[in-house]
Amino acid sequence: MLKRFTERFRNLNPLLLACMAGLTAIGVAFVYSSCSVREDPDLQMLYMRHAEIGLLGLALCLLAAWTDYRPVLRWSWLFYLVSLVLLVLVPLIGEETMGAKRWLFGIQPSEPAKLAVIMLLAWLFSRPEGLRGVWVFLLTLVLVGLPAVLILLQPDLGTAMVLAPTALAMLFAANVAPRLLWTFVLAGVLAAGTLLGVIYAAEKAPMPQERREALIQATHLRPHQVKRLQVFLFPDKDLHGSGYNRRQSEIAVGSGGRWGKGYLKGEQYMLGYLPPSVSSNDFIFAVLAEEAGFAGSLTVLLLFLGVLSSGLWVAFRCQNDMGRLFCVGVVSLIFSHMFINIAMTIGIMPITGLPLPFISYGRTFMLTMMVALGFVQSVSTHGREAEIGF
Amino acid sequence: MGYCGQKRTASWRLAVLAVVFVTGLAVLAVALHRVQVVETSAFTRDQVRQSVRRVQVPGSRGRIFDRNGVCLAENRPSYCIAYYVEELRKRGKWQHTIDAVDADIDRLAGVLGVPRQISKQRVAAHVRQSLPMPLLAWRDVEQVTLARWAESKEAFPGVDIYVQPERSYPQGALAAHLLGYVGRDRPQPRPGEKVHFYLPEMRGMAGIERQVNAWLTGVSGEQLIRVDARGYKHTVWEGRPEVAGHDIRLTVDVAIQRALEKALGGRRAAGVVVDPRNGEILALASAPAYDLNSFVPAPSMGVWNRLNKDADMPLLNRALDGRYAPGSTFKPVTAMAALLSGGFNPEEPYVCDGGFVLGTMRLRCWNTYGHGTIALRKAIEQSCNSYFAHLGYVIGYDAIYAEAHKLGLGQPTGIDLPSEARGLLPIAGTKERAKDNRWRPGDTCQIAIGQGRLLTTPLQMAMLISVFANGGTLYRPHVVWREGPGEVVRSMGWPTGAVARVREGLHDVAAAGTGRRVRVRGLEVAAKTGTAEYDAGGVRRKNTWVTAFAPFGQPTVALAIVVENGESGGLTVAPMVRDVLVAIFGEPEPAPDEDTPVPAENAESRGD
Numbered sequence: 002m003l004k005r006f007t008e009r010f011r012n013l014n015p016l017l018l019a020c021m022a023g024l025t026a027i028g029v030a031f032v033y034s035s036c037s038v039r040e041d042p043d044l045q046m047l048y049m050r051h052a053e054i055g056l057l058g059l060a061l062c063l064l065a066a067w068t069d070y071r072p073v074l075r076w077s078w079l080f081y082l083v084s085l086v087l088l089v090l091v092p093l094i095g096e097e098t099m100g101a102k103r104w105l106f107g108i109q110p111s112e113p114a115k116l117a118v119i120m121l122l123a124w125l126f127s128r129p130e131g132l133r134g135v136w137v138f139l140l141t142l143v144l145v146g147l148p149a150v151l152i153l154l155q156p157d158l159g160t161a162m163v164l165a166p167t168a169l170a171m172l173f174a175a176n177v178a179p180r181l182l183w184t185f186v187l188a189g190v191l192a193a194g195t196l197l198g199v200i201y202a203a204e205k206a207p208m209p210q211e212r213r214e215a216l217i218q219a220t221h222l223r224p225h226q227v228k229r230l231q232v233f234l235f236p237d238k239d240l241h242g243s244g245y246n247r248r249q250s251e252i253a254v255g256s257g258g259r260w261g262k263g264y265l266k267g268e269q270y271m272l273g274y275l276p277p278s279v280s281s282n283d284f285i286f287a288v289l290a291e292e293a294g295f296a297g298s299l300t301v302l303l304l305f306l307g308v309l310s311s312g313l314w315v316a317f318r319c320q321n322d323m324g325r326l327f328c329v330g331v332v333s334l335i336f337s338h339m340f341i342n343i344a345m346t347i348g349i350m351p352i353t354g355l356p357l358p359f360i361s362y363g364r365t366f367m368l369t370m371m372v373a374l375g376f377v378q379s380v381s382t383h384g385r386e387a388e389i390g391f
Numbered sequence: 392m393g394y395c396g397q398k399r400t401a402s403w404r405l406a407v408l409a410v411v412f413v414t415g416l417a418v419l420a421v422a423l424h425r426v427q428v429v430e431t432s433a434f435t436r437d438q439v440r441q442s443v444r445r446v447q448v449p450g451s452r453g454r455i456f457d458r459n460g461v462c463l464a465e466n467r468p469s470y471c472i473a474y475y476v477e478e479l480r481k482r483g484k485w486q487h488t489i490d491a492v493d494a495d496i497d498r499l500a501g502v503l504g505v506p507r508q509i510s511k512q513r514v515a516a517h518v519r520q521s522l523p524m525p526l527l528a529w530r531d532v533e534q535v536t537l538a539r540w541a542e543s544k545e546a547f548p549g550v551d552i553y554v555q556p557e558r559s560y561p562q563g564a565l566a567a568h569l570l571g572y573v574g575r576d577r578p579q580p581r582p583g584e585k586v587h588f589y590l591p592e593m594r595g596m597a598g599i600e601r602q603v604n605a606w607l608t609g610v611s612g613e614q615l616i617r618v619d620a621r622g623y624k625h626t627v628w629e630g631r632p633e634v635a636g637h638d639i640r641l642t643v644d645v646a647i648q649r650a651l652e653k654a655l656g657g658r659r660a661a662g663v664v665v666d667p668r669n670g671e672i673l674a675l676a677s678a679p680a681y682d683l684n685s686f687v688p689a690p691s692m693g694v695w696n697r698l699n700k701d702a703d704m705p706l707l708n709r710a711l712d713g714r715y716a717p718g719s720t721f722k723p724v725t726a727m728a729a730l731l732s733g734g735f736n737p738e739e740p741y742v743c744d745g746g747f748v749l750g751t752m753r754l755r756c757w758n759t760y761g762h763g764t765i766a767l768r769k770a771i772e773q774s775c776n777s778y779f780a781h782l783g784y785v786i787g788y789d790a791i792y793a794e795a796h797k798l799g800l801g802q803p804t805g806i807d808l809p810s811e812a813r814g815l816l817p818i819a820g821t822k823e824r825a826k827d828n829r830w831r832p833g834d835t836c837q838i839a840i841g842q843g844r845l846l847t848t849p850l851q852m853a854m855l856i857s858v859f860a861n862g863g864t865l866y867r868p869h870v871v872w873r874e875g876p877g878e879v880v881r882s883m884g885w886p887t888g889a890v891a892r893v894r895e896g897l898h899d900v901a902a903a904g905t906g907r908r909v910r911v912r913g914l915e916v917a918a919k920t921g922t923a924e925y926d927a928g929g930v931r932r933k934n935t936w937v938t939a940f941a942p943f944g945q946p947t948v949a950l951a952i953v954v955e956n957g958e959s960g961g962l963t964v965a966p967m968v969r970d971v972l973v974a975i976f977g978e979p980e981p982a983p984d985e986d987t988p989v990p991a992e993n994a995e996s997r998g999d
Contacts, residue, residue: 174404252441255426255434272442273620295427302416309412317405325400329408340415347426
């Protein structure tokens, strides 16, 4: 019995597990850093919540690794439907914080929804060859678009947007309607370029005030989103208003220097220049980079490199499409989160409220990510059975 | 294996994704390298700039001593009750913190039993502008209030005693005009240093406090305060320590100063006592004065307005800034001018018949019966107007002007005190231009007896008589002590014989003439009285003078006193001079066989 149990873990990817655990440990350490200056005793204990959820996540991860992913993915349309229902329920009975309704019974349904989308697409794309044409592409747009719109309405632009690169990576890996895909990517790049161009023109080109406002109106973005893009384009425009967080996080990262100021010695969050409301989640990397310096930043990047490469290695070793595509979806999601988060912290991307996987405080997201990696481990343990089976 | 068995997801596509991921990580690594390694110093500087505040802390102000080491101005600790707003900070809007501090001040006012000293506006301004600094809610509180605070301080977190140095004048009103007073101002920042906050520094606003402010003021130090994003103090580093200012020693002698002020009493008067050997000011007083301690920490509006509106003008330093016609105290100058002009015979008799007539002008002598036949020595002793008017007429204005100018009249003496008046020594041409009126011999006669448009300050007259005391050297007067001989402004180059003749006359003034009331037993004094008439809104008033020096042989003291609206120099001022001289030299008990020295009250002693 015990032998059968351990047998299942024999093929766990140790690098993936180690990097995940390492990132989580770093997360606990720096959530402790950032919440230690909070006045509210509950908020001071935030790092304990993070550690607890890390342990729970590890347990769920191992459980997922132990489970065969194939029957689970076959039921993915059910998870997807449940996620959709929960996302619909959020605006109806959700809890509102800071102008956004994202929570339902203490969880953020948008996070498991991402996993459900990846699972569903992995299952869908691994159907027979005939199902990889234009219609599947369009179906994918609908399947990704539905939760994305619901998340966008919360509003949570970052989480909605991060679905796009994930889905694109999976479409690319599965070779679904390649021409349409590239057209789509090109259109997306053009759209983003146009959007930034319009905002740039509205700021710089000589024109009356009404025209400027009309141009901004035409983008159909919310005012705070427009501001974030403006801050990205013109970093010095409003340093005490909308540009404040970006400026302060950049100062935090930059003043960290090569080796950092030392653990628990970060000044930007301690003195409150980096607002405590964001320092333990979206801007945790600024805290880390200030205290641990460039050395710490590189360590984190290397650990993520470990997660991404071992995820891709699992996909490479997997002998079936479903497992491969699932792994591609998960590592793409992690990469997107990481890249956007760190890039916005140092000002090379507009600010979007995206957490840094395993390090940022955020319980639903943490659990989702760990379960997702658990299924990647499951691919590692079960995906090779096919090659034995043949 | 059904759908699971097919493998159409090409491995090269996974490799492409791997390349994308590695590229993404490399982009981040390069960007982080730029921010954290290449440009780190700029970000560190930005961080320091936004979080570090520099506070200027003034050095303690130097003390002022008299020539014998008696303290005239020092610093005393002033106990203030201060709020450290950090500890009362409230979440949310600033107004919450302001309200909390304000309410706490009200509560504390009730416990201490003292009225509030600062308004809510002041609290709000402090929270918004100088948050990391202590907010002084009560300044200079009394011991009983401190005791009450100590009893209940547990109930008031964020409140503490703050000790601030405050100027203190242990001698009260003594030498008020000489010392001046201090105000509060921000310390001088070092060039190129940005200062965010400061503790106010004492700055001299008048008198010696102002004159040697730079010497008394120390070098301000600095504290560095790290503040959080809301401006609250986070950590404090001791930066550069402040350097205390220097003490200063004056030439003034407190005993003489006190005697002079006592002699002047409450009248509108001024006096200067100087050492004729070097120009050291031994006492310098103007009356009426005011209590310096009422000017600490700064003159209140009430005190200031009262002093400003007072008809006696107590804020005016009459010794330096009061301008008076010297009257007969100018006559030694005329005498000297005559002696220096060739062909004047001091023994040549002149007949005073009670006046001097020149054309249609008649100058009355104070002795309406006339002094009869009189020569220079007697004319000085009796202060005969007729004689000196005649003398002026004979030698001409140019000779008088030359000598008066050499003696420093019409010019500042250059004393080391601010706001000194020049006085007025008319140039023969000025009257012509100003009034479209020619300079007439009558004008010369007026000047010769110290009247006319001539104006002098008591300090100038003290320096003038010093020249006669020391035999012909004009020193620059000074109140700040320094070693070595005095600074010579001018050597008169007077022949010994000439100056001796004037000195003989001055000796006789005190011994037997108009200034007999200055006489002190056992001391040979030389003096000159003066009574200058002036027109005060249609009423004839008299400014009365005595200038004197003693001991006659080797003078160590010279002085000038003026009293506004007096009777005559001999009656009003001479007893004051005597009091001062007694204070300086002492007076032995009268020998039993000696006659009482009190002079008879007769017409002679009334004159000048």
